[in-house]
Amino acid sequence: MNPRPPAIAFILVTLFLDILGIGLLIPILPKLIEQLSGGNVAAASATFGALAALYSAMQFLCSPLLGSLSDRFGRRPVILFSLLGSGLDYLLLAWAPTLPWFFLGRIISGVTGASITAASAYIADVSPPEKRAQNFGLIGAAFGLGFIAGPVLGGVLGNVGLRVPFYVAAGLTLVNWLYGLFVLPESLPVGQRRAFSWARANPVGSLLALRRYPIVLSLTATFFLIHTAHNGVHSTWVLYTSHRYGWDTRAVGLSLALVGLMAMIVQGGLVRVIVPKLGERRAILFGLSLSACVLTGYGLATQGWMIYAILVVGSLGMVSGPAAQGLISRQVPLNEQGAVQGALASLGSLSGIVGPPIAASLFGYFISARAPFYLPGAAFFVSAAMMVSALVLAVRAFRRHPAAPPPVSPAIPAAAGETGVSAGDKVSKTG
Numbered sequence: 001m002n003p004r005p006p007a008i009a010f011i012l013v014t015l016f017l018d019i020l021g022i023g024l025l026i027p028i029l030p031k032l033i034e035q036l037s038g039g040n041v042a043a044a045s046a047t048f049g050a051l052a053a054l055y056s057a058m059q060f061l062c063s064p065l066l067g068s069l070s071d072r073f074g075r076r077p078v079i080l081f082s083l084l085g086s087g088l089d090y091l092l093l094a095w096a097p098t099l100p101w102f103f104l105g106r107i108i109s110g111v112t113g114a115s116i117t118a119a120s121a122y123i124a125d126v127s128p129p130e131k132r133a134q135n136f137g138l139i140g141a142a143f144g145l146g147f148i149a150g151p152v153l154g155g156v157l158g159n160v161g162l163r164v165p166f167y168v169a170a171g172l173t174l175v176n177w178l179y180g181l182f183v184l185p186e187s188l189p190v191g192q193r194r195a196f197s198w199a200r201a202n203p204v205g206s207l208l209a210l211r212r213y214p215i216v217l218s219l220t221a222t223f224f225l226i227h228t229a230h231n232g233v234h235s236t237w238v239l240y241t242s243h244r245y246g247w248d249t250r251a252v253g254l255s256l257a258l259v260g261l262m263a264m265i266v267q268g269g270l271v272r273v274i275v276p277k278l279g280e281r282r283a284i285l286f287g288l289s290l291s292a293c294v295l296t297g298y299g300l301a302t303q304g305w306m307i308y309a310i311l312v313v314g315s316l317g318m319v320s321g322p323a324a325q326g327l328i329s330r331q332v333p334l335n336e337q338g339a340v341q342g343a344l345a346s347l348g349s350l351s352g353i354v355g356p357p358i359a360a361s362l363f364g365y366f367i368s369a370r371a372p373f374y375l376p377g378a379a380f381f382v383s384a385a386m387m388v389s390a391l392v393l394a395v396r397a398f399r400r401h402p403a404a405p406p407p408v409s410p411a412i413p414a415a416a417g418e419t420g421v422s423a424g425d426k427v428s429k430t431g
Contacts, residue, residue: 007126008135010176010184011119014083016142017173018113021090023150024165028158035162036099047099051106053353058110060349064206067117067342071335072196075125076186078118078338080177085112087174094166117345121337124329125187133280133326134272140321141268147260151253194335203350206343213331216340218397219324223344225390226288226320227351229295229383232359236379239363244376245304255307262315271322280327281398287320288391295384299377359383 033047070078089108096102120139127135157164199205210217241247241255275283294314301307332340359379365371366378375381 007183007185007187008123008138010180011079011122012138012142014079014176014180015116015119015139016146017169017176018086018116019143019146020150020153021086021169021173023147024154024157024169028154028162028165031158032162033099033102036102051102052356054103055106055110055113056349056352058107059113060203060346060353062111063117063345063349064203064339064342065201066111067121067206067338067340067345068196068201070118070121070188070338071194074186074188074193075118075122075338076184079122079184080180082112082118083173083177083180087170087177090166090170090173094163094170117342118338120325120341120345122187124332124337124341125334129326129330130276132329133275133283133322136325136329137267137271137275137319137322139267139325140271140318141264144260144263144267147263148257151256155253188334192333192335200339201342203343203346206339206346209339210343213328213340215331215397215401216328218401219328219394220344220347222288222390222393222397223324224347224351225386225393226291227348228355228358229291229386229390231352231355232379232383232386233295233298235356236359236363239360240298240376240379241304241307243367245307247304251304255311258308258311259315262312263318266315266318267322270316271319274316274319275323275326280323280330283323284320284327284394285391285398287317287323288387288394290314290317291320292384292387292391295380295387299380299384301377 033051037047066078066082085108089105089112092108093102093105096105120136123135123139124132153168154165157168197205200209207220210220237255238252241252245251247255274286278286291314294310294317297310297314298307301310328340328344329337359382362379362382363376366373366375
């Protein structure tokens with residue numbers, strides 16, 4: 001019943017390359033923008049922030065679109081299109097002579113980066129319901145590995161030339177696209193596809209469509225708060241650790257590498273043990289509770305070494321992500337996995353626009369002379385409060401919506417121009 005074995009491995013490699021490509025640019029993109037800004041650091045900082053916001057905005061707009069397209073035409077063409085677009089976009093950024101070209105490149109990156117919706121739907125398609133949380137954990141492991149390798153490789157290549165990491169990212173992505181062109185089977189049977197609708201393929205419409213799944217809709221505020229809290233932490237991590245503990249770039253890099261390593265260990269391995277024992281709902285509540293404690297600990301830590309200790313122990317909270325993905329995917333039929341994943345990804349992108357400015361403003365204010373008292377960990381405390389709120393909302397959602405059997409995908413007639421192959425026939429062909 002499952003696609004050929006290379007399918008899931010290919011998806012994980014694709015997601016790894018997505019994060020690797022982002023990580024490659026972390027050490028060199030600010031310096032490159034500074035060069036193109038004439039050496040003006042203040043102008044470069046503003047430009048860098050605008051590029052980051054533009055990337056998140058494009059993902060917010062395009063995640064539901066690509067998710068809905070994958071429900072209509074299948075996961076394979078959407079994933080391959082995004083890979084090709086990402087590879088060509090890296091080449092555009094490598095050759096970009098001026099800043100306007102960089103803005104165009106980030107627009108394209110935001111569109112093609114939204115392919116995680118189709119990739120997540122692919123994982124849901126090929127995983128039995130009881131294994132989805134574990135397989136979604138592998139996504140986190142692929143992200144963790146990319147988060148470790150990307151900045152390290154980017155730093156090494158950046159010493160050769162600031163444009164070199166773009167060429168390497170382009171080469172890796174295009175080779176993966178070419179490999180997928182011949183290897184990746186389709187995961188969504190023709191008989192399970194549904195007609196495309198613009199009403200569902202936009203951020204507002206995709207979120208409104210979640211009303212069909214009460215437990216998923218009830219968890220949207222929880223998702224938004226979780227992502228907003230994490231995005232706030234990510235945006236202030238370097239500022240906070242440099243200011244409070246005097247960390248240099250090496251220490252910051254080591255801490256980020258540890259984050260990636262723990263993501264690999266927890267989401268790639270421990271999720272397979274913890275989630276089956278606790279169940280998806282209790283694993284979500286456990287993860288949220290621990291995350292709230294961890295964020296509070298970051299804000300209270302008086303010594304840099306404490307951050308490492310908190311990070312290692314607190315990484316067990318990462319089980320909540322795969323557990324939530326597994327829970328949600330079990331409530332949604334195959335032909336709507338892309339749309340639902342797109343709606344949630346769009347929500348995460350929106351938090352990427354909202355969270356960083358809030359956290360950065362809190363950090364800047366509470367270390368300034370204007371603040372009523374000195375509190376460098378203010379952003380972490382607010383993020384912890386968001387996590388507690390997310391926990392309360394999740395508890396209420398679970399009480400309102402007790403566990404129920406997941407729905408069965410309806411048989412949908414093949415669209416015009418497609419052959420009426422049954423779900424069973426299509427799966428057996430891809431198997």
